[in-house]
Amino acid sequence: MRYRPFHPFALAVLLSLVCLSILPVASAQPPVAPDARDVQQRVVKIYGAGGIKGLEAYQSGFLVSPEGHVATAWSYVLDVEPIVVLDDGRRFESKIVGIEPSLELAVLKIDASDLPYFKVDKEFNAQWGDPILAVSNLFGIAAGNEPASVMQGIIAGVTNLDARRGTFQTPYRGKVLILDLIANNPGAAGGAVVDADGRLIGMLGKELRDSGTGVWLNYALPIDALRTALGDIIAGRATTVPKENNPVLRRDQSHNLTTLGVVLVPNVLESTPAYIDAVLPDSPAAEAKLRPDDLILLLDGQRVGDQQTLIDLLRRIDRRDAVSVTLQRGNEVLPVRLQP
Numbered sequence: 001m002r003y004r005p006f007h008p009f010a011l012a013v014l015l016s017l018v019c020l021s022i023l024p025v026a027s028a029q030p031p032v033a034p035d036a037r038d039v040q041q042r043v044v045k046i047y048g049a050g051g052i053k054g055l056e057a058y059q060s061g062f063l064v065s066p067e068g069h070v071a072t073a074w075s076y077v078l079d080v081e082p083i084v085v086l087d088d089g090r091r092f093e094s095k096i097v098g099i100e101p102s103l104e105l106a107v108l109k110i111d112a113s114d115l116p117y118f119k120v121d122k123e124f125n126a127q128w129g130d131p132i133l134a135v136s137n138l139f140g141i142a143a144g145n146e147p148a149s150v151m152q153g154i155i156a157g158v159t160n161l162d163a164r165r166g167t168f169q170t171p172y173r174g175k176v177l178i179l180d181l182i183a184n185n186p187g188a189a190g191g192a193v194v195d196a197d198g199r200l201i202g203m204l205g206k207e208l209r210d211s212g213t214g215v216w217l218n219y220a221l222p223i224d225a226l227r228t229a230l231g232d233i234i235a236g237r238a239t240t241v242p243k244e245n246n247p248v249l250r251r252d253q254s255h256n257l258t259t260l261g262v263v264l265v266p267n268v269l270e271s272t273p274a275y276i277d278a279v280l281p282d283s284p285a286a287e288a289k290l291r292p293d294d295l296i297l298l299l300d301g302q303r304v305g306d307q308q309t310l311i312d313l314l315r316r317i318d319r320r321d322a323v324s325v326t327l328q329r330g331n332e333v334l335p336v337r338l339q340p
Contacts, residue, residue, distance in 0.1 A: 279292065
């Protein structure tokens with residue numbers, strides 16, 4: 001039997017039929033998230049202070065109320081009152097209304113309403129192998145009304161951060177989501193992690209790597225670990241905003257650095273952090289075992305952004321009263337009480 005080649009037209013028809021038979025199978029694959037654009041509209045860009053060694057002055061956050069509450073990672077970027085840029089390009093000055101240093105969480109507030117936001121669900125059902133999207137302003141790519149960047153991956157594991165032999169140094173020592181995607185990039189901290197239905201399941205953590213091997217960790221804090229703190233801050237039950245009805249006392253009636261027994265590092269910057277340089281003997285600070293290089297974060301529950309803020313807050317506390325201090329010592333966050 002003699003071989004007869006395909007006619008070109010017949011070959012084209014055959015190839016078309018093959019392609020048509022494949023297309024329905026390919027299109028049947030569901031996307032990870034039905035509407036990534038809807039998620040992007042709930043993520044914001046945050047611009048604040050830069051850090052030493054050229055650290056970036058930006059990070060990410062996400063809206064957790066229609067009235068403009070923004071959840072983000074607590075970091076050096078928030079050393080000044082940051083600027084929040086929404087998905088549509090609108091820019092707002094923000095106030096830090098609450099922080100929870102042990103969770104590396106901060107909540108900002110902007111003057112806006114009727115905003116798209118994430119509902120913080122009571123139940124957390126994410127587990128190993130679940131597909132996810134991580135949405136953030138990594139590398140500062142979205143400067144104006146450009147949408148935040150979207151990365152697709154899966155949850156590689158759910159574990160306690162301190163279960164990794166403590167080599168990843170961070171104040172947070174709870175459950176984390178280990179992510180199979182590259183989320184440990186400048187600007188990504190504070191971004192949102194959502195599941196296949198677009199539900200919020202976590203917040204991207206800060207840049208973190210193994211102090212021994214230098215391996216970077218791609219992780220997120222699960223939203224169930226943050227939910228209580230978020231609710232308390234939004235409801236006003238836990239706020240770091242100074243109390244307006246708390247008057248300034250006379251200098252001989254109020255606390256000061258000397259009555260506490262601390263000496264701060266030289267105040268040479270516009271916004272010098274409240275690092276302790278020395279502790280005076282036989283003082284409340286010495287009794288509470290404060291140490292040089294401790295960083296004062298909160299004073300009676302109110303945020304201490306710099307040395308001047310600490311001094312101003314002390315002027316509002318009667319020197320006969322005890323003072324509650326939250327400080328950071330290395331990678332630990334410690335509450336202490338200074339008793340006069």
